[in-house]
Amino acid sequence: MEQNKDLIQFDIPIAKRTYFNNSNSILKKKLLILSPFLLLLFSVFALRLIRNVEIGSLDNSNFQVLINHDHRILGHLPYAEIPKEKLVLIDPNIEVHVDMRDSLIKMRNEAKKDGVFLVFLSGYRSINLQNEIFYSLKSFRNQEAAERARVSAPPGYSEHSTGFAIDIGDATQRETDFETKFENTDAFKWLIKNAAKFHFKLSFSKDNKFIDYEPWHWRYEGSIEALKVFESSNRKF
Numbered sequence: 688m689e690q691n692k693d694l695i696q697f698d699i700p701i702a703k704r705t706y707f708n709n710s711n712s713i714l715k716k717k718l719l720i721l722s723p724f725l726l727l728l729f730s731v732f733a734l735r736l737i738r739n740v741e742i743g744s745l746d747n748s749n750f751q752v753l754i755n756h757d758h759r760i761l762g763h764l765p766y767a768e769i770p771k772e773k774l775v776l777i778d779p780n781i782e783v784h785v786d787m788r789d790s791l792i793k794m795r796n797e798a799k800k801d802g803v804f805l806v807f808l809s810g811y812r813s814i815n816l817q818n819e820i821f822y823s824l825k826s827f828r829n830q831e832a833a834e835r836a837r838v839s840a841p842p843g844y845s846e847h848s849t850g851f852a853i854d855i856g857d858a859t860q861r862e863t864d865f866e867t868k869f870e871n872t873d874a875f876k877w878l879i880k881n882a883a884k885f886h887f888k889l890s891f892s893k894d895n896k897f898i899d900y901e902p903w904h905w906r907y908e909g910s911i912e913a914l915k916v917f918e919s920s921n922r923k924f
């Protein structure tokens with residue numbers, strides 16, 4: 688029994704080692720032969736994974752990518768506030784950039800000659816006022832920032848702070864003020880036909896993918912300064 692025990696103790700480790708070494712070298716050989724294929728398989732898998740991640744993130748954050756490219760926030764571009772000395776009062780409580788005053792008043796007069804009565808609803812808005820509008824309405828309406836941004840610009844991102852934006856209504860249909868149904872008024876139909884002659888352009892048309900359609904919101908592009916201000920907005924993606 689003692690001898691047997693010694694033999695077992697002596698034999699088994701060697702047997703084990705030999706067996707293990709054999710299997711190890713076979714495994715190594717197999718791995719060596721297979722390694723190019725495994726490498727190829729791994730590369731293909733890794734490439735597909737990277738591609739899927741890239742495509743996936745593009746699909747999900749196309750919006751985000753566009754934001755990063757032109758500094759949009761929730762679809763709105765940043766705008767600096769107009770220096771106070773460039774503001775002029777055109778109606779009680781309506782201030783605009785001095786560059787667009789004449790054109791705007793001329794447009795209203797020309798419309799009147801055609802029997803169409805434009806009313807100016809909102810011109811220059813300070814970033815502070817925009818702050819109030821954006822955040823107070825947001826909490827009042829219990830809206831998420833992104834949801835709210837579809838209908839109102841975050842502070843610092845409103846065309847109104849440039850003094851080159853004007854919200855227009857129809858004096859004979861005030862119930863359509865700031866409503867999409869303004870598009871059915873004579874005022875809007877007249878503007879669509881004539882506003883370009885006075886260098887006014889609809890900012891948020893129906894095909895704007897970031898911001899909801901605002902038929903009442905027009906901007907002036909009739910001076911070099913105005914064109915510079917809206918340059919990135921006019922750039923096509």
Ligand SMILES: [Zn+2]
Pocket residue numbers: 809847852853854903904905
């Ligand atoms: Zn507006």
